[in-house]
Amino acid sequence: MSETADRVKKIVVEHLGVEAEKVTEDASFIDDLGADSLDIVELVMAFEEEFGVEIPDDAAEKIATVKDAIDYIDSKQ
Amino acid sequence: MRRVVVTGLGMVTPLGGDVETSWKNILASKSGAATITRFDATDYKCRIACEVKPAGHEYGFDANLEVDHKIQRQVDLFIVFGIAAASEALKDAGLTDMTEEERLRAGCSIGSGIGGLPGIESESLVLANKGPSRVSPHFVHGRLINLISGQVSIKYGLMGPNHAVVTACSTGAHSIGDAARMIAMDDADVMLAGGAESAICPIGIAGFAQARALSTNFNDTPEKASRPYDVNRDGFVMGEGGGVVVLEEYERAKKRGAKIYAEVVGYGLSGDAYHVTAPHPEGSGGYRSMEMALRKSGLSLADIDYVNAHGTSTPLGDELELGAVKRLFGEHIGAMSMSSTKSAIGHLLGGAGAVESIFCILALRDQIVPPTLNLDEPSESCAGVDLVPHVAKERKVRAVLNNSFGFGGTNASLIMKAI
Numbered sequence: 001m002s003e004t005a006d007r008v009k010k011i012v013v014e015h016l017g018v019e020a021e022k023v024t025e026d027a028s029f030i031d032d033l034g035a036d037s038l039d040i041v042e043l044v045m046a047f048e049e050e051f052g053v054e055i056p057d058d059a060a061e062k063i064a065t066v067k068d069a070i071d072y073i074d075s076k077q
Numbered sequence: 078m079r080r081v082v083v084t085g086l087g088m089v090t091p092l093g094g095d096v097e098t099s100w101k102n103i104l105a106s107k108s109g110a111a112t113i114t115r116f117d118a119t120d121y122k123c124r125i126a127c128e129v130k131p132a133g134h135e136y137g138f139d140a141n142l143e144v145d146h147k148i149q150r151q152v153d154l155f156i157v158f159g160i161a162a163a164s165e166a167l168k169d170a171g172l173t174d175m176t177e178e179e180r181l182r183a184g185c186s187i188g189s190g191i192g193g194l195p196g197i198e199s200e201s202l203v204l205a206n207k208g209p210s211r212v213s214p215h216f217v218h219g220r221l222i223n224l225i226s227g228q229v230s231i232k233y234g235l236m237g238p239n240h241a242v243v244t245a246c247s248t249g250a251h252s253i254g255d256a257a258r259m260i261a262m263d264d265a266d267v268m269l270a271g272g273a274e275s276a277i278c279p280i281g282i283a284g285f286a287q288a289r290a291l292s293t294n295f296n297d298t299p300e301k302a303s304r305p306y307d308v309n310r311d312g313f314v315m316g317e318g319g320g321v322v323v324l325e326e327y328e329r330a331k332k333r334g335a336k337i338y339a340e341v342v343g344y345g346l347s348g349d350a351y352h353v354t355a356p357h358p359e360g361s362g363g364y365r366s367m368e369m370a371l372r373k374s375g376l377s378l379a380d381i382d383y384v385n386a387h388g389t390s391t392p393l394g395d396e397l398e399l400g401a402v403k404r405l406f407g408e409h410i411g412a413m414s415m416s417s418t419k420s421a422i423g424h425l426l427g428g429a430g431a432v433e434s435i436f437c438i439l440a441l442r443d444q445i446v447p448p449t450l451n452l453d454e455p456s457e458s459c460a461g462v463d464l465v466p467h468v469a470k471e472r473k474v475r476a477v478l479n480n481s482f483g484f485g486g487t488n489a490s491l492i493m494k495a496i
């Protein structure tokens with residue numbers, strides 16, 4: 001797992017209070033990890049802080065899985 | 078009118094994460110006061126408070142037992158206390174598995190005096206320092222006062238009345254009184270009712286200190302600071318926590334064989350119409366609220382054995398309440414006992430009336446009245462009144478009165494009796 005993936009996973013575990021094993025790259029924030037739309041807003045803010053990137057609303061709306069988040073962040077770094 | 082009884086109790090206080098631990102420590106004359114740990118209060122006029130102790134402490138509170146990690150991150154502490162107290166009460170009543178039909182007739186009336194002040198303060202700093210796009214999406218619903226009732230209704234599927242009283246330090250008592258009326262008026266069969274507060278944060282302590290409401294003379298001896306009726310009292314000690322009771326329609330409770338702690342027989346409310354922070358100089362608002370509760374209860378003064386006073390340890394407030402109680406009880410004053418449990422747990426503001434009503438109910442159950450700590454030198458006007466100094470006292474307790482008075486001149490009194 002890449003460094004980005006590790007850091008993303010850590011943020012997801014902390015914010016959603018889910019077990020680390022459940023945070024696979026295929027996991028959907030809403031369907032698999034119990035997040036609602038506001039939780040995703042909060043996660044996106046945490047990613048922005050952690051990685052020093054800006055994730056505009058239209059890009060944030062397309063982030064549905066853990067992999068979507070990792071890929072977006074990697075593409076901006 | 079339908080009769081209303083109490084069938085479940087729950088609380089989080091500076092002396093315990095549940096009802097029995099808090100009660101045991103209250104009866105053992107322990108104090109929950111200490112130097113503030115929540116933030117560095119070194120430069121504050123008041124540096125002490127009665128904080129809820131962390132998990133691991135001898136009488137600490139473990140939020141993880143009842144409140145999801147995710148919710149804990151999103152909401153202010155008063156909501157966490159409220160959810161935990163409501164969960165304990167619902168379990169105590171044996172009502173965690175109600176049918177959908179029952180849940181349609183079960184509601185919540187759990188309020189707060191101030192709500193999410195710590196979160197408003199900290200998120201305002203985020204706004205100022207990092208800009209609007211860094212403010213939490215959970216900011217609003219994590220601070221709103223009615224979100225204890227909201228969260229509890231979601232957790233347990235309670236679809237009846239969803240209500241939240243906001244009457245400063247009278248909140249807890251009004252919440253119980255209003256909810257009892259909802260059951261009496263057939264709006265619901267079961268209500269979770271009470272209040273919670275957590276305002277021990279820089280702006281909360283600074284604000285109350287600037288209003289000259291807090292004790293500032295006992296920063297080096299925190300456990301001595303809350304001393305209702307004592308000549309050296311100089312203000313209240315901020316507490317935090319919450320209390321929730323399960324109220325239930327009497328016939329329903331009887332039919333299911335519920336443990337019935339007490340019946341809510343009297344509720345009185347009044348306004349001082351005088352000043353935003355100072356009580357009416359004749360204590361007339363408090364008097365009228367007690368008098369209304371007594372009239373509604375159908376009891377006589379001779380039936381009331383214990384009064385849990387508002388008794389915050391402020392110079393003016395204690396004196397005026399005591400005067401009103403003496404005028405109301407007249408010749409019966411010598412037969413009853415009155416104490417202020419704020420001497421042990423501080424002032425829980427919006428949670429006070431609920432937690433103190435539960436102490437009243439436990440006094441009925443155990444036939445023992447909790448003490449007023451630090452009453453070393455009672456003020457002159459205390460003569461002839463048993464204020465239960467220093468140690469708890471076993472005595473006959475048939476009916477109890479709880480008083481709660483708040484900023485804005487809002488007063489509530491509740492009378493409960495054994496069934």
